[in-house]
Amino acid sequence: MPTFTAPDGTQLAYHVRGEGEPLVVLPGGPMRASAYLGDLGGLAAHRRLVLLDLRGTGDSAVPADPATYRCDRQVDDVEALRLHLGLDRMDLLGHSAGGSLAVLYAARRPRRVARLVLVSTALRPLGMRAGAEDRLAAARMREDEPWFDQAYPALRSWLAGTGDYDAACAPFFYGRWDETARAHAEADEQQTNEEAADRYFAEAAFDPVATRAALQDLTAPVLVLTGGLDGGPRPEPARRAAEAFPHSEVAVQPGAGHYPWLDDPDWFVRRVGTFLGGPGLPPTK
Template identity: 70%
Template structure:
């Protein structure tokens, strides 16, 4: 298991899957160990996945200062990873909350990003959180499923702030609530750092006007991938995210929830590989 030492002395781990050109993958959660990503539905057959365990998660050490769990501070760890791997520029994939980290990294280091894939990415960094009503609209579309009657009231209460997060509504995050989804969800019990998650998006983590202004300089191609059944982000929110980025395309995976590589691995991999194999951006060719 390779590691590197961050600027503040924290030992950060990452995991390599597959061979070929590296694709740096930033996990969501927020602050969930990268193990939940697996091989992204077989994407490791096409690229070498560099799965970063954010500080305090997975095999990475916890920092001395918990304030460094904040998303904007984590940008420095991503840049240290790039330098550690000897990459002049790199392709980056951010999933869910990791999408905000990926956007902050691209805003601060646009010349280091060759291609950027945002997979069901929550655009908190852009000041665009998923609205409760968008989540409820997506949830109501599942009312024909056998678990809906029990799950929906708890989900509605959580979104209204009158109830806690409840495992009973986990099915809303998956396109299919099958054995694979149940096993994937259950692993979250030991893959999350709840303390770090509370700090990840705390006050000061995001400066949307500055981030949007800096992202206007990003010349790298961007893929914004949404799940048709996902409410956070909804396909419409994903389209609004793509509108902020100067060289972005938005695609919606049919029948997919928040973890699209589990719902239809072939569709997901085909889409991401096609994006990554497109002609290099001008600054990449010049590098």
């Protein structure tokens, strides 16, 4: 397991899967160990995935200062990884909350990003967020599912702040609530640093006006990918978010939730792989 040292001295770990040109991957959660990403549905067959364990998660060390869990404070960790890998510019993929970190990195270091993929990305750096109504509207698309009657009240209570997040809500985050999805959801608690997660999205982490202005210097192409069943973000907010980048395109994966590589691995790998210039990957239909 390779490691490198962050600017504040914290030892950080990353995991390598596959061969070929590197693709640096930032996990979400927020603050969930990169293990949940697996091989991104088989993308490792086409790219060498460099999966970062954010500080205090997975095999990375806990920092001396817990304030450094804040999203913007971790941009320097991503830069340290780039330097450690010896890359002049890098292809970068961020999932969910990790997409927020990827956006902040691109705003701060636009010339170090070759291509950027944002999957089911939290949009707070752009002054946007998935509201309760967005999530509930997406959830109501699943009303024919056998688990809906139990799951929907739990989701509504959580979003209203009248109840804690309950495992009953989990099916809404997956396009298919099968054994693979259940196992993936059950691993969440063990893989997530809850203290770090509470600090990650602190309001002080984001300056949307400054971020949007800085992104105008980004020459890299950007792919914003979201699932057609995902509530955070739904396709329309994802399209609006893409407008913040000078060179962007949007992909909506049919029937997918918040983890699209689990719902239809072949579709996900073809679409992301084609954007990244992977050989032998015909475009999706």
